[in-house]
Amino acid sequence: MATAIFATAQVSSSAAKGAAFGGVIAIRLLPALILGPIAGVFADRFDRRYTMVVCDLLRFVLFASIPLVGTLARNAGVAVSWAAIATFLIETVGMIWAPAKEAAVPNLLPKGKLERANQLSLVMTYGVAPVSAALTIVVVSSLLKAKTDTWASPSNIALYFNALTFLAAAVTVFFGIKEISGRSAKRDKGEGVLTQFLDGWRYVGRTPLVRGLVFGMLGAFAGAGVVIGAGPFYAESLGGGDASFGMLFGTLFVGLAIGIALGPRLIGTLSRKRWFGASIVMASCAVFLLAIAPHLAVAVLGALFVGSGAGMAFLAGTTMLGTEIGDDVRGRVFGFVWTAVRVVLMLSISLSATLVGFGGTRLIFGVNVSFTRILLAAAGIVGAMAGVLAFRQMDDRPGVPVLKDIWGAVSRRPLTVGETDPGKGLFIVFEGGEGVGKSTQVVKLAAWLRLRGQEPVVTREPGATDIGMRIRGLVLDGKDDISPRAEALLYAADRAQHVTEVVRPALAEGRVVLSDRYVDSSLAYQGAGRTMAADEISWLSTWATGALKPDLTILLDLDPAVGLKRAGERSGADRIESESLAFHERVRYAFLDLASADPKSYLVIDASGDPEKIALEIRERIDVLLTREPAHV
Numbered sequence: 001m002a003t004a005i006f007a008t009a010q011v012s013s014s015a016a017k018g019a020a021f022g023g024v025i026a027i028r029l030l031p032a033l034i035l036g037p038i039a040g041v042f043a044d045r046f047d048r049r050y051t052m053v054v055c056d057l058l059r060f061v062l063f064a065s066i067p068l069v070g071t072l073a074r075n076a077g078v079a080v081s082w083a084a085i086a087t088f089l090i091e092t093v094g095m096i097w098a099p100a101k102e103a104a105v106p107n108l109l110p111k112g113k114l115e116r117a118n119q120l121s122l123v124m125t126y127g128v129a130p131v132s133a134a135l136t137i138v139v140v141s142s143l144l145k146a147k148t149d150t151w152a153s154p155s156n157i158a159l160y161f162n163a164l165t166f167l168a169a170a171v172t173v174f175f176g177i178k179e180i181s182g183r184s185a186k187r188d189k190g191e192g193v194l195t196q197f198l199d200g201w202r203y204v205g206r207t208p209l210v211r212g213l214v215f216g217m218l219g220a221f222a223g224a225g226v227v228i229g230a231g232p233f234y235a236e237s238l239g240g241g242d243a244s245f246g247m248l249f250g251t252l253f254v255g256l257a258i259g260i261a262l263g264p265r266l267i268g269t270l271s272r273k274r275w276f277g278a279s280i281v282m283a284s285c286a287v288f289l290l291a292i293a294p295h296l297a298v299a300v301l302g303a304l305f306v307g308s309g310a311g312m313a314f315l316a317g318t319t320m321l322g323t324e325i326g327d328d329v330r331g332r333v334f335g336f337v338w339t340a341v342r343v344v345l346m347l348s349i350s351l352s353a354t355l356v357g358f359g360g361t362r363l364i365f366g367v368n369v370s371f372t373r374i375l376l377a378a379a380g381i382v383g384a385m386a387g388v389l390a391f392r393q394m395d396d397r398p399g400v401p402v403l404k405d406i407w408g409a410v411s412r413r414p415l416t417v418g419e420t421d422p423g424k425g426l427f428i429v430f431e432g433g434e435g436v437g438k439s440t441q442v443v444k445l446a447a448w449l450r451l452r453g454q455e456p457v458v459t460r461e462p463g464a465t466d467i468g469m470r471i472r473g474l475v476l477d478g479k480d481d482i483s484p485r486a487e488a489l490l491y492a493a494d495r496a497q498h499v500t501e502v503v504r505p506a507l508a509e510g511r512v513v514l515s516d517r518y519v520d521s522s523l524a525y526q527g528a529g530r531t532m533a534a535d536e537i538s539w540l541s542t543w544a545t546g547a548l549k550p551d552l553t554i555l556l557d558l559d560p561a562v563g564l565k566r567a568g569e570r571s572g573a574d575r576i577e578s579e580s581l582a583f584h585e586r587v588r589y590a591f592l593d594l595a596s597a598d599p600k601s602y603l604v605i606d607a608s609g610d611p612e613k614i615a616l617e618i619r620e621r622i623d624v625l626l627t628r629e630p631a632h633v
């Protein structure tokens with residue numbers, strides 16, 4: 001806004017003002033075309049914190065230079081030319097900054113909190129920031145009305161302020177968020193820039209999830225572009241003018257905010273992959289409703305649904321880009337998606353505005369139909385097709401009826417698998433990496449419970465049943481190459497038998513069950529360790545256990561290097577213990593992520609301390625649980 005207003009302020013005729021405004025906007029989009037495809041390589045190749053800091057410092061200097069050059073040159077031609085060049089450079093730098101930032105954020109948060117973080121970020125970016133910017137510019141303009149020709153004109157002040165925000169961001173990221181550099185130290189694998197660039201494109205092409213995300217996002221943005229481009233003519237076709245257009249546009253944004261703010265609460269546990277496709281289909285159907293709306297009231301309803309569908313799809317899409325795509329390629333995927341989205345949006349806005357301008361009205365079956373409506377109907381159909389395509393590419397619950405699944409999630413009765421009453425017992429699970437002391441603590445807690453007159457059932461995974469023992473032999477002792485999917489299924493099979501044969505009967509009798517490992521081990525080892533999709537592993541375990549959840553999970557957290565050393569001193573390394581340290585580090589962080597996403601269900605303990613102190617900490621928590629639940633005493 002500041003740069004476009006600055007450019008228009010430098011010229012006087014209305015044609016020149018229009019050209020200056022449009023020129024600045026066009027220049028802002030140009031770098032996306034030129035630089036977008038390789039911007040992601042920067043984010044994957046270099047330290048993301050330094051990339052962000054350097055980009056912000058450059059933007060600070062460039063923004064400040066626009067009013068400075070204007071004041072010093074005292075020549076409209078020079079000022080506007082430099083504004084255009086600086087704007088181009090700012091946008092170019094922004095193209096490099098954005099994938100670095102987007103790729104860094106998922107490493108700073110537990111996976112379970114990323115959706116919340118994205119909600120906050122989207123509301124700030126598209127809600128709070130533009131409104132505050134518009135208000136600031138109104139206030140600054142009215143305060144400085146008399147000083148339009150000096151260095152302190154409103155647009156100059158806005159630009160200096162803008163420059164300072166980038167300086168503040170650079171300082172914050174450099175000194176305050178050092179963790180951004182944390183997990184990226186081993187990223188440079190000696191590959192050339194071109195190889196990394198091509199690898200990124202190949203990854204987008206061959207990964208169904210990313211393909212689905214790209215189809216869906218591009219379809220949604222093309223539809224949004226058509227709605228924006230055709231908007232003024234559409235308002236006319238409803239018999240309204242600028243006020244109707246303003247109302248529809250405003251409603252679209254209200255819908256967007258509603259989708260982003262309330263969507264996750266509405267759909268509860270529905271698979272995010274299904275939610276993404278379904279939201280695009282919903283937004284596209286609403287675009288079709290706009291096309292056939294007979295009057296403004298129906299069109300306002302349509303705009304509300306277009307906005308909320310788009311908001312939900314945007315939130316689900318950005319969250320999945322963060323949670324489902326590996327750190328090493330995430331920058332390139334973000335770079336690719338943002339570039340494609342900008343180009344599609346720009347093209348669809350300008351093409352649709354041009355087309356409806358020339359299109360006029362057509363006579364169809366004796367009815368006068370404006371070309372705007374035909375275009376909107378086509379956009380609705382294309383968008384819905386993109387949504388269905390995305391849904392099919394990404395569906396993680398094939399065979400589960402879609403509408404029933406959505407209704408189950410909305411009505412809080414998700415279509416889980418054979419969910420049964422867990423009984424009145426207490427189910428305590430010990431989790432953590434290798435050698436953290438789970439078995440040691442299970443024995444200590446069992447002994448304490450016996451002193452209190454309880455007879456706990458002590459069990460473990462894998463291997464608590466006869467079948468489980470054979471599975472344990474296969475997954476841990478065998479030298480065979482087991483594929484990740486087969487491994488996940490073997491652990492799930494052990495778990496199904498374990499729950500049916502040992503855990504549920506004991507809980508039904510009201511006993512306390514202490515299990516050394518459960519579902520979280522699969523999420524951590526097969527999900528994060530083997531880098532399989534977490535929600536697929538989760539679904540498999542839910543199916544295997546009939547959705548039986550522990551009452552408390554005690555997570556013993558320890559540096560894997562220390563744990564593996566402890567375990568190695570005890571016995572030789574098995575198939576999983578022999579995995580790399582990086583594998584075990586991923587496992588550790590996955591356990592911590594799970595605990596921080598649901599802190600009430602976990603007790604996280606530093607396992608490097610004295611075993612007796614750890615046992616005391618556990619007893620204190622169990623004591624509270626047993627006292628609160630008289631059935632177990």
Ligand SMILES: Nc1ncnc2c1ncn2[C@@H]1O[C@H](COP(=O)(O)OP(=O)(O)OP(=O)(O)O)[C@@H](O)[C@H]1O
Binds near residue numbers: 439607
């Ligand atoms: N807090 C502790 N400090 C030091 N050593 C410990 C501690 N707790 C347990 N150990 C020792 O570490 C080794 C591994 O402990 P334990 O078998 O209880 O771990 P675990 O988590 O069950 O391991 P795994 O998952 O590999 O079966 C044992 O030799 C045990 O005596």
Ligand SMILES: Cc1cn([C@H]2C[C@H](O)[C@@H](COP(=O)(O)O)O2)c(=O)[nH]c1=O
Binds near residue numbers: 518521523
């Ligand atoms: C339940 C479960 C376990 N694992 C792995 C984790 C360990 O390496 C072994 C079990 O050995 P322990 O000495 O009994 O702790 O199996 C896994 O990868 N996935 C799982 O679901």
